[in-house]
Amino acid sequence: MTTTPNPTLIYTPKPSIHLTHFQSHIPHKPFKSFSSSRSCSSSIKCSNPINGNNGSAGSDPINTGGGLKNLLSGIVDERVDELLNREENRVLLDGLDKATQRVEMAKRELKKIEQEQIENNKMKEYINQLEIRAAEIEECQKDLIEARALVDEAERSLGVEIEDKKSTMTETEREAMYKNKERFESVKAASISAIVGTLAGLPISFTQAAKISQLILPTAITLVSCALFGVTFRYAVRRDLDNFQLKTGTSGAFAFVKGLATLGGGPPMELEVGSITSHAFTGAVYVSENLLIFLFAAVGLDFCIKLGFLSPFPIETDVSTTKMD
Template sequence: MTTTPNPTLIYPPKPSILFTNIHFYISHKPFTSSSSPKSNSFTIKCSGNASSDPKNSDGGLKNLLSGIVDERVDELLNREENRVLLDGLDKATQRVEIAKRELAQIEQQELENKKMKEYINQLEIRAAEIEECQKELLEARTLVDEAERSLEVEIEDKNSTMTETEREEMYKNKERFESVKAASVSAIVGTLAGLPISLTQAANTSQLILPSVITLISCALFGVTFRYAVRRDLDNFQLKTGTSAAFAFVKGLATLGGGPPMELEVGSISSHAFTGAVYISENLLIFLFAAVGLDFCIKLRILSPFPIETDVSTTKVD
């Protein structure tokens, strides 16, 4: 690069700068490995008035050089052989990305397989524990069965050593206890059922005591009689209602007999007949409630029907 002063001006205010002989050596085959690349040279001649600011001069030079380099780069990239190489590079990059994704999937599958193996190991451990528990349960059942057999043998031995009198006494005690339970259930249910009727007839509390006590005693006797009358024929509806009606008639007529005497007149006879029907109906309702309570307790096995055990008679005979 040389600078030639203008002959017309000795001291020019803005000196002129001339750029000459700028050589660029560019190989025709930049991607080959030849030992002596063939190069082209070209010359750029720039003349004109440059700014006095050196920064502006450097910026213009840089812009010029960058434009030239960009053009050469575009030219190199647009060549057919270079485009094939770039396409191959893109395809290789795509294959690398695909390989990375496949590798990530394989790692994920390996991680899932590892977790599955751990889960299978845990299941095997649980299965072993369950087998041990089942063995312990079988052993416990065996021990329980042996204990039940030994207990049955002891009971049989004890029964065999019991005398006939002792057996009969034990049987009677059981029957008495069940009769007491039947009387208690019937008395409670019947008294509660007859309480509203007694409240309608009593004027004060003192008048309520005697009818309630009579109903309590009557229902207790009805419970014992009901158990011995029905026995194990629990589905016989006529027997149940017949027992209740019998007690209702007896108690109702007894209540009617305790009233004023009947005279041989139509009015007196009709009055006593109506009053007797009312007494019988009230007592029938009370004893029906007591019968329902007894039947319910027998079906729930709270109360045992008569006889208590079906094999007691056979045992006594033997």
């Protein structure tokens, strides 16, 4: 099939194809704000090279379609800009922005509420655990109260048994038990006094003895004297522990007796001034040495009585009163 060339499209030095008065009408239905439809006309001038050797001019449909698309997109962009720049549309856009911000704030608040809900659940679990622990503690306290009640009942029953035993004891058995206790306390008093007095008298004995063998006799005498002093001190002071004169008087009496007995064991006194003076001075030294020993023993006994290690005389006041009656 042959085609005949169009005489109007014959090759000229400046070939051109004119597309004149291309009108495009944009309908106004999508844009309600437009009062009337506007038509825009534009002319597109394209120039293409001549294709082929026969001098025929050819039009490229691809290039022509791309120009139409660009033209239409430019028109649409202009219309969109006009719509966006209008005041009523700006109000709508501002409302849209504010709505978007409110949605974001609502999302944040929702996240906070979810976190608070998780924390509340954790707190509820912790409270449940505390309640369980409190119930366990209450059960333990009940068990302790029951155990205390059992212990008190056992103590009461034991006390009743002891009272029954005491009531069943005869008067002679009570006196025997009382005497045994008093003897034991007297032995403790003698032991304390002997130990403390002997230790206090060792420095004095060292100054008077030249050999160790010479310490045996004075140490034994001091030990026995202090043991007797302890027993006498307990019976003399009794429960009058704050009587200082009674304590020092007992110590002084033993010191005078032992000091004068030591002086009497020495050389006899002659009826001369020198002998009398010498014996008086020696007796004062002996009495002072023994007074120091017995004062130390008295302090040791008083300290043990106040600590409760040694009981004063009498141990039981009710027994002593009944005996005195």
